[in-house]
Amino acid sequence: MTRYEFEQIDKKWQDIWDEKQAFRAEDFSPKPKYFTLVEFPYPSGQGLHIGHPRPYTAMDIISRKKRMQGYNVLFPMGWDAFGLPTENYAIKTKTNPEIITERNINHFREQIKSLGLSFDWSREVNTTDPDYYKWTQWIFLQLYRHGLAYKKEMTVNFCTSCKIVLANEEVVNGRCERCGGEVVHKVKSQWMLKITAYAQRLIDDLADLDFLPRVKTQEINWIGRSEGAEVDFPTSSGDKVTVYTTRPDTIFGATYMVMSPEHALIQKWLDAGLIKNADEVKAYQAEAAKKSDFERTEMVDKEKTGVCLDGVSATDPISGADIPIFISDYVLATYGTGAIMAVPAHDTRDWDFAKKFNLPIIEVIKGGDVEKGAYTDVAEGTLVNSGFLDGMSVAEAKRAIIDKMEEMGIGHSKVNFKLRDWVFSRQRYWGEPVPMVSCEKCGWVPVPEDQLPVRLPPVEHYEPTDDGESPLSKLTDWVNTTCPRCGGPAKRETDTMPNWAGSSWYFLRYCDPHNDKALADPEKLKYWMPVDWYNGGMEHVTLHLLYSRFWAKFLYDIDIVPTKEPYLKRTAHGMILGENGEKMSKSRGNVINPDDIVSQYGADTLRLYEMFIGDFEKSAPWSPDAVRGCKRFLDRTAAMQMLIKGKGSSSKKIESGLHKAIKKVTEDIDSMKFNTAIAALMALENDIYDQGSLTIDEYMTFITLLNPFAPHITEELWADLGGEGLLSLAKWPEYDESKAADEEITYAVQVNGKLRGTVNMPAGIEKDDALAAAKADDRIKGYLDGKTIVKEIFVPGRLISFVVK
């Protein structure tokens, strides 16, 4: 073979690897284990996107190299197959989603297999398989038993287009993350998961993990921890209002209080007739309730609105000052206590509000001009107008005031999180049924574990009902059941789980995918877990990644899994954009189909190009021309065998080049710098062509280094030239520093910081000899003649620099 004959060899080697089960991970092997993970895809009807192979190939390269380095590698693949697009397609075509899913999976599997990825296909999982979702339901029951799943009547985000309830994480700029539809608030009874109970640990345990810094910061910001205090303010009604503040030190500057329009006490005061301007207050409440999330987002930076309560006021418990109470939608009911003390001098939002409503602004921290704007610096400035706090720094005052409040019994320090509990119910068909039964006498009763899985029953219509209930609710035969506790009449839960459920634990199932007694054998989990390296998209950091860490931590707490964190290392890939630099989409007409590239240039070309396209972490535009450059490189690699002469080493230059390449490729794979690893191999190949010959041993090493990137062509060449066994299972080359050393090094010579020439010198040259040689160089001489050398700098292996006067 003198070029990459992909038409003949791609399929051939894929079949051989399959047949020999070359990439099968072995439970309990004495070799060191290595668990590499890619995010399993949602098998959509569109088939594989050109973006999919990028992370898959990257992790395949890492897995293949690890395998060749003697590791027992677990590199699995599966299907995250519950979800809305399938359900919507089912509605449109009146086809069973199960059938659509099977068809899509088969198509995806075939496409993925055509890329020659070294997955252990014997461990394939599918979230929609009852043998799989039995355990998703089982985990839900454990969460329920431990008080971490609860049903709650609450305001939820509802996508008007998908007709589905969304988790907070699924609402983007007030719109549906998936379809962009408008999100409104609805009050519904929902299953919730208490992820907030793990908020602190989800932050703390990041410290020991090898996650990209931006992944860590994004998770930390999303969880949104803040330290402050809760303080009780007495009111003229006799009720106390508790506020949350991160700036208790500024309490002497509190000139009014703001409560969210939804605050329970407002309703109480209205009912008791304490509020004289009740009509105005009610009107404001109604208006606030009407606003969708999108409108509310739009409100940011717009003028503040609100209504002052006439008839109820509050008292500052420290200063004793009487202050008015407002309601305003800039205070959220869902964060803190739903009420704040407003300190306009030192909070921008309060300042805006105070200016609009002509409220007093009292400076309590010196350092700014509070008539011009809020002074919010906490690092500098001292307390003024604050009684016993005067003269203290912000940090000192915080401590002092909290001590005082605790002493008085009116407040205490408090940590709050932005993270909310996870809305876990969906009123849809294509998801795992929530395994709960509602009994008139016993309330919510879990389905006994021996009755799992609660299978999705066949239905005739997949549309959600007009009242927003799941299609399952129409199946009276299925809904009506008996209570597992008392045997009386009961109804099944008709909500299903969100598509994040099955993906929250799939990596565990890979360790033991066919177990029907447990979600996985504890011994196998102990052997394989944690995942050593997990690569995925940045878009999943506050969704899937956080959810699955939560589940893994819970399962660790109840002794199901052996590690407190599921993933040791997390990296993220960039997107592949269209040729025009825009995101690929049908409407833009810039979509590239991976099948076309594979059939036109071969799988190895696609793999190589996606790795060569640019920095793995960044997005990069597709270039059809550059794809051909990669094909050319592979063709030249095959043709290079015509240059083979003899054994051993052909020249010092190629020997050292080869060893440098071993080092470079090995290190670059470990740091995901695939583009420079490939560039190094291309440069070496150019050097070999320049020399005109190489030995069989050198050639074999070269194709071994290339194998993780281009497994088909290198496997074929290896076999052609009499290589033993499969190249994919051969030994990774060892780097030998002594062989990588050059005999001669080109030194750069500078005079007064400017490059004036280069001089070749023996590798081990001493400083004095090097300086003498540089001074003797004709070109350099010209710059030194007639000048005094005031400084001589020698950087071994790199440069010589003269400073002259």
Add this chain to the structure above:
RNA sequence: GCGGGUAUGGCGGAAUUGGCAGACGCGCAAGAUUUAGGAUCUUGUGUUUUCACGUGCAGGUUCGAUCCCUGUUACCCGCACCA
């Protein structure tokens, strides 16, 4: 507004304890070969006629700055009234 990031030829991108800027690939140009070629091979390719100038912009530190410091501009991503 807050948090994170980026800025280098015609294009994608290289270059780290500060040491030859532009590796590698694409594109382009000339030539060879070919019936032909979106094939292959060879050579050249940052700008400039020269001096010289060049890593978003303006300064600074240094013998020496894409890299460190100060200021500034543009763009991208995430969050967004979280008290």
